Amino acid sequence: MTMTAGNTGQAIPHIPPKDIKRSGLNILIWAVIMGLLVMSWEGADMRPMELIENSENMVQFASGFFPPDFLEWKLYVSEMWVTIQIAIWGTALSILCSIPLGILCSENIVPPWVYQPVRRVMDSFRAINEMVFAMLFVVAVGLGPFAGVLALWIHTTGILAKLYSEAVEAIDPQPVEGIRATGANGLQEVIFGVIPQVLPLWISYSLYRFESNVRSATVLGIVGAGGIGMVLWEYIRGFYYAETAAVMIIVIVSVSLLDILSQRLRKMVT
Amino acid sequence: MLAVDVKGLSKTFLGDKKALNGVSLSIQEGEMVALIGASGSGKSTLLRHIAGLIKGDSDGGKVDILGDSMQVNGRIAKNARKTRSQIGVVFQQFNLVTRLTVLTNVLIGLLGSVPRWRGTFGLFTQDEKTRAMAALDRVGIADHAGKRASNLSGGQQQRAAIARALTQGARLILADEPIASLDPASSKKVMNTLERINKEDDITVVVSLHQVDYALKYCPRTIAMREGVVIFDGPSAELTPDFLRELYGDESVELFADPVESKAPVSAPVREEELALAAG
Numbered sequence: 001m002t003m004t005a006g007n008t009g010q011a012i013p014h015i016p017p018k019d020i021k022r023s024g025l026n027i028l029i030w031a032v033i034m035g036l037l038v039m040s041w042e043g044a045d046m047r048p049m050e051l052i053e054n055s056e057n058m059v060q061f062a063s064g065f066f067p068p069d070f071l072e073w074k075l076y077v078s079e080m081w082v083t084i085q086i087a088i089w090g091t092a093l094s095i096l097c098s099i100p101l102g103i104l105c106s107e108n109i110v111p112p113w114v115y116q117p118v119r120r121v122m123d124s125f126r127a128i129n130e131m132v133f134a135m136l137f138v139v140a141v142g143l144g145p146f147a148g149v150l151a152l153w154i155h156t157t158g159i160l161a162k163l164y165s166e167a168v169e170a171i172d173p174q175p176v177e178g179i180r181a182t183g184a185n186g187l188q189e190v191i192f193g194v195i196p197q198v199l200p201l202w203i204s205y206s207l208y209r210f211e212s213n214v215r216s217a218t219v220l221g222i223v224g225a226g227g228i229g230m231v232l233w234e235y236i237r238g239f240y241y242a243e244t245a246a247v248m249i250i251v252i253v254s255v256s257l258l259d260i261l262s263q264r265l266r267k268m269v270t
Numbered sequence: 271m272l273a274v275d276v277k278g279l280s281k282t283f284l285g286d287k288k289a290l291n292g293v294s295l296s297i298q299e300g301e302m303v304a305l306i307g308a309s310g311s312g313k314s315t316l317l318r319h320i321a322g323l324i325k326g327d328s329d330g331g332k333v334d335i336l337g338d339s340m341q342v343n344g345r346i347a348k349n350a351r352k353t354r355s356q357i358g359v360v361f362q363q364f365n366l367v368t369r370l371t372v373l374t375n376v377l378i379g380l381l382g383s384v385p386r387w388r389g390t391f392g393l394f395t396q397d398e399k400t401r402a403m404a405a406l407d408r409v410g411i412a413d414h415a416g417k418r419a420s421n422l423s424g425g426q427q428q429r430a431a432i433a434r435a436l437t438q439g440a441r442l443i444l445a446d447e448p449i450a451s452l453d454p455a456s457s458k459k460v461m462n463t464l465e466r467i468n469k470e471d472d473i474t475v476v477v478s479l480h481q482v483d484y485a486l487k488y489c490p491r492t493i494a495m496r497e498g499v500v501i502f503d504g505p506s507a508e509l510t511p512d513f514l515r516e517l518y519g520d521e522s523v524e525l526f527a528d529p530v531e532s533k534a535p536v537s538a539p540v541r542e543e544e545l546a547l548a549a550g
Contacts, residue, residue, distance in 0.1 A: 175365050180323065181321055192370070199369070
């Protein structure tokens with residue numbers, strides 16, 4: 001009664017032969033990767049032996065960080081809070097700008113003569129690090145957190161617009177077609193057909209960028225754009241390693257807490 | 271007035287495949303017409319052209335809807351948006367925005383007729399909401415108005431899509447395989463709904479179907495297509511199984527693949543045998 005593969009009486013199909021073209025390509029890819037690593041050895045000034053030879057110095061340097069000195073913890077916490085506030089405003093402004101810009105980057109919504117130039121502008125926002133923007137804005141609006149907000153705003157807009165548009169390009173076109181068929185105009189198609197579909201992803205991306213922006217904002221202070229980075233930089237420059245350790249712990253704890261919180265929120269929306 | 275007037279419509283997709291080849295047909299207001307044919311015969315493509323969702327070839331004929339031009343020689347007419355608002359389209363996959371409520375989905379049908387700014391911000395008046403609820407009531411799913419569309423069954427979603435077309439005030443409903451992904455019970459409800467609005471509201475209905483028996487049961491007139499050409503256009507009563515077999519050849523097996531009812535005896539004994547096998 002039972003059926004097995006063997007007793008059907010038919011010949012078992014042949015195992016397909018190895019694809020020579022594909023395995024050749026595999027070898028080539030590995031050769032290129034290895035070649036790149038060897039080629040970059042000198043340029044990157046790789047000296048692994050020194051890690052062992054100078055291990056005594058390293059131990060001495062590391063011991064300077066212990067025990068961490070939390071004497072001025074109130075300053076650290078308030079500066080950390082400033083850092084988070086910079087991230088909040090930087091992210092909020094970039095979300096506002098990325099909604100229209102993300103739509104204008106999407107090839108399933110707008111014609112090439114719109115999305116190509118908008119994408120190139122977004123590329124340039126992304127290509128330049130927020131630290132560089134921060135240095136420029138410090139010159140433009142003076143030292144302090146506002147320069148940091150502006151730097152995060154520009155850089156994050158470049159990133160979020162790209163992420164938003166990728167979500168838009170992956171939507172199911174059928175509901176949009178359904179709305180178009182009712183006689184709705186283009187903007188209405190986007191508002192009722194596209195945005196409800198991408199909203200969970202957009203929220204998720206935005207929260208993820210907020211996490212990243214808190215991390216970025218901790219170093220913006222080094223170029224004078226406010227927050228905990230300024231404190232950190234002063235301590236490192238002055239060889240106050242015990243205090244540096246304390247600040248680093250504050251940063252690690254706050255960033256971890258925010259990561260966990262935002263991860264929870266992201267799980268809730270998707 | 272003619273609800274649909276298609277003359278010499280052709281469409282060539284990439285790779286030289288003629289999806290439509292000189293299709294001409296006209297449908298009077300108030301008719302209920304079935305469009306049948308095997309997969310790939312051009313039914314959906316034709317309906318999409320009639321709805322003005324895709325353009326025909328640049329030398330590919332014209333489509334007029336209720337006296338207004340929809341497209342001529344591969345160009346969508348300037349006032350297509352206005353013409354489209356008279357057409358309700360019902361798709362195989364329902365095409366509702368599943369994350370919005372059923373009521374909002376039905377209100378979307380009004381976007382073509384309410385002032386643009388009000389539609390854009392989703393500000394609908396109490397009166398319009400009442401109209402949408404009345405439409406939902408007519409298709410029998412008013413109780414589900416506040417639910418997200420994704421929480422409805424396929425048949426309910428399809429009826430919500432019909433409610434959207436009703437709210438839109440459509441004079442012509444194009445239904446593209448509306449029951450192809452539904453079970454027989456839901457299929458019947460959807461077809462009954464279409465039949466009712468055709469009879470009670472005098473709305474013209476063009477429905478493409480995969481199963482010929484539904485065409486025979488619900489539509490007085492049938493248009494059959496094969497490889498982008500209309501090969502039959504006349505009273506559904508003339509469509510005998512023999513005639514269809516002659517018309518479609520081997521493909522007729524596919525056309526009769528999903529019997530509406532009372533064709534069960536063929537499959538019942540097999541099932542009993544299977545059960546016996548499983549028990550043994």
